[in-house]
Amino acid sequence: MNQPLRLVALETSPPAFSTEAAANMAREIFGVHGTAHPLYGERDQNFRIKTTSGSGIILKILGPNEDPGSVEFQSAALAHIAMMAPTLPVPCVRRTVNSEAYTRITDERGIPHIIRALDFQPGRVMDGVEPSPDLLRHAGGTLARLNLALANFFHPAAGQRIVWDLRRIIDLRPSAGLIEDVETRKLIEAVLDRFIAFLPEMSRLRHQMVHNDLHPGNMLVDEAATQITGLLDFGDMIHAPLVFDVAVTAAETVGDMPPIEYGSEIVAGYNAVMPLQGAEFPALFEAIIARHALAATIHAWRRHNDPAGAEKLGALSALSVPAIEAYLTAGRGAVVAKFRAAAAARPGATNLAERRFHALGRGLELSYAEPVHLVRGEGVFLYAPDGTRYLDAYNNVPSVGHGNRKVAAAIARQMETLCTNTRYLHEGIVEYAERLTATLPDGLDTCLFVNSGSEANDAAYRIAKIVTGKTGAIVMEHAYHGVTDVVAALSPYYGPFVQPQAPFVQTLPSPDTGAAPAEAARRAIAALQESGHGVAMLLIDSAFVSNGIVNVPQGWFAAVAEEVRKAGGLVVGDEVQSGFGRMGDEFWGFAMHGVVPDVVTMGKPMANGHPTGAVVARRELLDAFTSRIDFFSTFGGNPVSAAAALATLDELQTRNLQDNARTTGAKLREEIRGLNHPVIGEVRGSGLMVGVQVTDAATAKGIANAMRRNRVLIGTEGPAGNVLKIRPPLPFGAAHVEIFVEALRASLP
Numbered sequence: 060m061n062q063p064l065r066l067v068a069l070e071t072s073p074p075a076f077s078t079e080a081a082a083n084m085a086r087e088i089f090g091v092h093g094t095a096h097p098l099y100g101e102r103d104q105n106f107r108i109k110t111t112s113g114s115g116i117i118l119k120i121l122g123p124n125e126d127p128g129s130v131e132f133q134s135a136a137l138a139h140i141a142m143m144a145p146t147l148p149v150p151c152v153r154r155t156v157n158s159e160a161y162t163r164i165t166d167e168r169g170i171p172h173i174i175r176a177l178d179f180q181p182g183r184v185m186d187g188v189e190p191s192p193d194l195l196r197h198a199g200g201t202l203a204r205l206n207l208a209l210a211n212f213f214h215p216a217a218g219q220r221i222v223w224d225l226r227r228i229i230d231l232r233p234s235a236g237l238i239e240d241v242e243t244r245k246l247i248e249a250v251l252d253r254f255i256a257f258l259p260e261m262s263r264l265r266h267q268m269v270h271n272d273l274h275p276g277n278m279l280v281d282e283a284a285t286q287i288t289g290l291l292d293f294g295d296m297i298h299a300p301l302v303f304d305v306a307v308t309a310a311e312t313v314g315d316m317p318p319i320e321y322g323s324e325i326v327a328g329y330n331a332v333m334p335l336q337g338a339e340f341p342a343l344f345e346a347i348i349a350r351h352a353l354a355a356t357i358h359a360w361r362r363h364n365d366p367a368g369a370e371k372l373g374a375l376s377a378l379s380v381p382a383i384e385a386y387l388t389a390g391r392g393a394v395v396a397k398f399r400a401a402a403a404a405r406p407g408a409t410n411l412a413e414r415r416f417h418a419l420g421r422g423l424e425l426s427y428a429e430p431v432h433l434v435r436g437e438g439v440f441l442y443a444p445d446g447t448r449y450l451d452a453y454n455n456v457p458s459v460g461h462g463n464r465k466v467a468a469a470i471a472r473q474m475e476t477l478c479t480n481t482r483y484l485h486e487g488i489v490e491y492a493e494r495l496t497a498t499l500p501d502g503l504d505t506c507l508f509v510n511s512g513s514e515a516n517d518a519a520y521r522i523a524k525i526v527t528g529k530t531g532a533i534v535m536e537h538a539y540h541g542v543t544d545v546v547a548a549l550s551p552y553y554g555p556f557v558q559p560q561a562p563f564v565q566t567l568p569s570p571d572t573g574a575a576p577a578e579a580a581r582r583a584i585a586a587l588q589e590s591g592h593g594v595a596m597l598l599i600d601s602a603f604v605s606n607g608i609v610n611v612p613q614g615w616f617a618a619v620a621e622e623v624r625k626a627g628g629l630v631v632g633d634e635v636q637s638g639f640g641r642m643g644d645e646f647w648g649f650a651m652h653g654v655v656p657d658v659v660t661m662g663k664p665m666a667n668g669h670p671t672g673a674v675v676a677r678r679e680l681l682d683a684f685t686s687r688i689d690f691f692s693t694f695g696g697n698p699v700s701a702a703a704a705l706a707t708l709d710e711l712q713t714r715n716l717q718d719n720a721r722t723t724g725a726k727l728r729e730e731i732r733g734l735n736h737p738v739i740g741e742v743r744g745s746g747l748m749v750g751v752q753v754t755d756a757a758t759a760k761g762i763a764n765a766m767r768r769n770r771v772l773i774g775t776e777g778p779a780g781n782v783l784k785i786r787p788p789l790p791f792g793a794a795h796v797e798i799f800v801e802a803l804r805a806s807l808p
């Protein structure tokens with residue numbers, strides 16, 4: 060049904076409250092005491108309320124016909140953007156003293172108006188600034204980031220019928236007759252008609268929520284005018300072709316600079332963040348000239364019906380005719396070629412890998428034959444710039460889910476409040492240490508905070524050396540424990556060609572070789588004693604990940620631990636992989652083996668991606684260490700890390716994610732076995748730490764690459780490289796197992 064368009068913007072002027080009334084309302088409704096200063100608004104009456112401290116608010120009084128649904132829509136959109144892209148500078152809704160997003164007031168004629176407020180965003184409005192190419196590229200990139208943040212947002216009011224929706228040109232078309240100058244009228248009418256004819260093409264393009272009004276009056280810039288520092292006015296948002304947003308900004312930010320050249324900079328900046336699709340280039344041309352024609356039409360209507368309201372639009376529509384002429388003179392083909400060239404010359408998705416090679420060097424390996432470019436994560440899913448969704452069955456760091464809101468909010472809140480270090484008293488880190496040790500066996504009660512698993516292992520080795528007075532270490536063959544110089548020496552994973560075995564290191568054969576554990580341990584101990592190193596520690600990853608997530612006979616680890624303790628060494632459990640509930644049956648991996656280590660190291664999932672690591676040890680061990688060495692890590696255990704780790708632990712515990720790991724992991728292994736495929740051998744592991752043995756390394760790599768093409772991310776592992784490594788974020792559920800197994804079925808040779 061085609062209901063008639065209510066020309067909201069055209070029917071009414073903004074309300075006309077006095078500045079005094081505005082200051083009073085700010086005080087009474089929002090609890091903000093300050094002076095009121097009127098600002099321009101096409102539909103709303105806006106005031107800046109300046110306060111003596113803080114930056115104050117923008118008070119917005121809406122016209123009588125405005126729909127509360129659209130206000131709720133804006134609040135929801137702003138909250139969504141803040142969640143998806145916390146660094147985008149969008150306004151924050153200021154709630155009333157009663158905690159409402161808006162309320163109603165009546166004017167002196169008894170007409171009700173919605174009143175609401177936003178935190179004032181300091182900065183210089185871009186309007187009036189001569190735009191540089193750099194600034195325009197930044198504006199384009201910022202718009203693209205905004206679009207990405209809005210990509211998965213919807214609200215019923217997004218269908219609002221507003222005059223600035225280019226698709227409404229059909230309804231506005233008669234108003235072009237009000238343009239007095241005959242030549243101008245003909246030109247504008249021709250553009251409007253051409254756009255109406257183009258609408259079927261438009262409707263085939265990708266649609267999503269667009270801002271639809273990102274012109275210089277709605278952007279703030281930094282002092283040097285090279286960066287966008289604020290985005291304003293979300294009142295014209297609609298669900299529409301994405302290209303509308305690029306068109307509005309490309310049309311209206313160029314001022315009186317050459318419109319196509321400067322418009323190209325917007326396209327370049329946009330495309331670097333979010334590549335435009337082929338059919339969007341010609342559509343962009345049409346939408347840019349249509350936006351100019353629409354502005355000229357609305358201006359004519361206002362001149363005719365509401366001369367006061369027309370004034371502000373005059374400046375814009377004065378630029379419309381020359382811009383349209385420039386575009387039409389160049390012709391669509393030439394403009395499209397120029398836009399495409401601008402997009403290609405700038406870093407788009409395709410040459411991001413090349414830029415990465417230059418910036419980060421060629422040695423840093425990328426996963427998969429076709430690298431994955433990601434811009435966003437949510438739960439167990441990851442998203443590419445074009446919206447392609449990947450099921451993440453690989454990343455164990457975001458254990459309580461990608462983009463976890465509780466963790467993100469805890470980090471943001473704490474960062475705004477205080478971020479210092481452990482040399483000061485702070486509740487956060489003490490509370491976290493208490494909560495963490497409560498999950499560990501009695502005796503493992505004292506914590507040392509660092510920033511990564513490597514640092515934790517490095518510190519554990521220092522503790523072991525100080526406490527025992529010895530230097531020798533026993534690790535698994537093919538173990539991986541991290542990147543510092545000494546921890547790399549404790550990581551035979553690198554292989555003898557990269558790094559010959561250090562004299563203070565002895566290795567144990569993988570449990571799946573069948574070697575008797577106590578004997579293997581005694582042999583390693585004897586070798587260390589013979590070489591004069593003695594035994595400082597045994598370091599073991601309870602998930603045996605780099606050994607290929609192997610099956611470990613019950614009692615294997617305990618037998619080794621016993622021998623090491625007899626020789627005076629400490630038992631260090633590396634829980635970087637196996638800690639925090641992933642193994643399902645137990646919260647800590649060592650508990651699966653019936654061992655209680657003397658020292659435990661942790662990292663990766665501890666704060667869901669915020670870099671945080673820890674060593675937990677018996678009090679006397681840590682005291683012996685810290686009384687000899689003034690160990691202090693600048694970032695380790697800072698209030699933000701503590702808040703992130705605490706929120707992560709809360710999520711793990713309140714959502715019973717260990718339980719989920721146990722049941723989902725069992726189902727996953729069972730279904731993989733159920734595929735009964737000849738290349739699949741043992742399906743191993745525990746909880747959501749799963750290893751699938753396949754024929755050989757080439758087969759494993761082939762399956763991982765095919766899975767990636769089928770939009771599921773996994774890795775490969777093991778000394779022979781023939782194990783599929785599957786360790787998804789812990790909210791992985793039964794539905795995700797189905798997606799996984801279907802993709803695996805399709806990816807097997």
Ligand code: PMP
Pocket residue numbers: 511512513514516539540541542600604633635636662663
């Ligand atoms: N220990 C184990 C068992 C690991 O798997 C890793 C990382 N893969 C580390 C330690 C090192 O942790 P990080 O990379 O955080 O330094």
